[in-house]
Ligand code: FES
């Protein structure tokens with residue numbers, strides 16, 4: 001089947017079998033390496049992207065769902081992502097970095113919401129993101145930096 005969709009503001013038209021996964025299309029067909037392949041079954045968030053303004057694990061999206069979609073990866077987040085990157089870096093929230101694309105993408109999307117979620121809401125929303133290295137202390141410190149002081 002032929003699908004036409006956008007990634008980070010660039011339109012792509014591809015021929016793909018209907019069950020080809022978005023994570024494979026991004027990394028293998030389009031050479032977009034930000035989202036990572038890890039569990040492959042929707043449980044870790046390493047492959048998370050924003051699709052039509054909703055966070056979604058790219059290992060669970062098949063080509064058949066892509067027609068007309070607007071996909072944003074960590075590379076297309078825009079200037080707001082700089083604040084998230086800095087908070088993660090300054091808080092020691094990243095070790096091997098394999099999970100960082102997913103955290104960056106989801107945190108930047110969350111901070112763009114109005115109203116910005118409370119820390120408790122953010123923790124719930126972030127519960128699908130796994131980090132195998134840090135123990136989450138640094139990630140929590142980054143979250144505290146990013147959220148408005150009155151809702152910490
Ligand atoms: S690789 Fe997609 S959720 Fe883990």
Ligand code: FES
Nearest residue numbers: 095096131132133
């Ligand atoms: S820093 Fe290694 S998985 Fe998160």
